[in-house]
Amino acid sequence: AQSVTQPDIHITVSEGASLELRCNYSYGATPYLFWYVQSPGQGLQLLLKYFSGDTLVQGIKGFEAEFKRSQSSFNLRKPSVHWSDAAEYFCAVGATGRRALTFGSGTRLQVQP
Amino acid sequence: DTAVSQTPKYLVTQMGNDKSIKCEQNLGHDTMYWYKQDSKKFLKIMFSYNNKELIINETVPNRFSPKSPDKAHLNLHINSLELGDSAVYFCASSQGRPNEKLFFGSGTQLSVL
Numbered sequence: 409a410q411s412v413t414q415p416d417i418h419i420t421v422s423e424g425a426s427l428e429l430r431c432n433y434s435y436g437a438t439p440y441l442f443w444y445v446q447s448p449g450q451g452l453q454l455l456l457k458y459f460s461g462d463t464l465v466q467g468i469k470g471f472e473a474e475f476k477r478s479q480s481s482f483n484l485r486k487p488s489v490h491w492s493d494a495a496e497y498f499c500a501v502g503a504t505g506r507r508a509l510t511f512g513s514g515t516r517l518q519v520q521p
Numbered sequence: 522d523t524a525v526s527q528t529p530k531y532l533v534t535q536m537g538n539d540k541s542i543k544c545e546q547n548l549g550h551d552t553m554y555w556y557k558q559d560s561k562k563f564l565k566i567m568f569s570y571n572n573k574e575l576i577i578n579e580t581v582p583n584r585f586s587p588k589s590p591d592k593a594h595l596n597l598h599i600n601s602l603e604l605g606d607s608a609v610y611f612c613a614s615s616q617g618r619p620n621e622k623l624f625f626g627s628g629t630q631l632s633v634l
Contacts, residue, residue: 508566508569
């Protein structure tokens with residue numbers, strides 16, 4: 409069965425600083441990988457996804473993520489964080505033939521002025 | 522227009538009661554889901570329906586019963602509510618092959634007293 413680990417429960421960065429949120433997955437084949445963001449009191453919104461091809465994927469709001477098969481990782485990055493990026497971020501993995509994603513436990517991002 | 526809407530947004534009830542949460546999507550998607558998010562923000566799939574057919578039924582107490590009258594609606598009925606049922610319940614939908622982009626509702630905060 410697939411699983412997702414987000415090692416950082418809570419991260420605080422200064423506005424304008426760069427950001428990297430870590431995600432490690434466990435799955436026997438090539439996974440489908442996703443990053444979602446959840447603002448307070450809201451549902452989740454897809455930031456980006458990786459299915460195949462280029463291992464560096466671009467998403468909305470200036471986010472990108474890189475799939476590294478050798479490290480079983482799919483880390484999320486942003487070069488310059490804005491105060492509005494403060495939210496909960498979830499990594500998720502999907503598998504062929506299964507119509508539901510497995511989510512990580514989330515990383516809460518706090519942005520300092 | 523809201524793409525995936527859930528009602529009610531907040532639900533406070535006593536132990537032992539029966540309650541329902543409703544979900545509707547106007548995206549024309551063929552698959553709908555119920556996810557449970559616990560107090561630690563961990564998201565877990567409960568059920569999924571594809572064209573009104575139950576395709577995912579995770580290890581969930583049989584007090585929880587999903588019902589899909591048509592592919593645009595997926596309701597969740599909970600019998601004999603327990604304290605441990607307190608959580609945020611998210612409805613989501615998707616279209617096409619497995620693991621396509623999920624569209625989430627804004628959640629129902631259930632508090633069992």
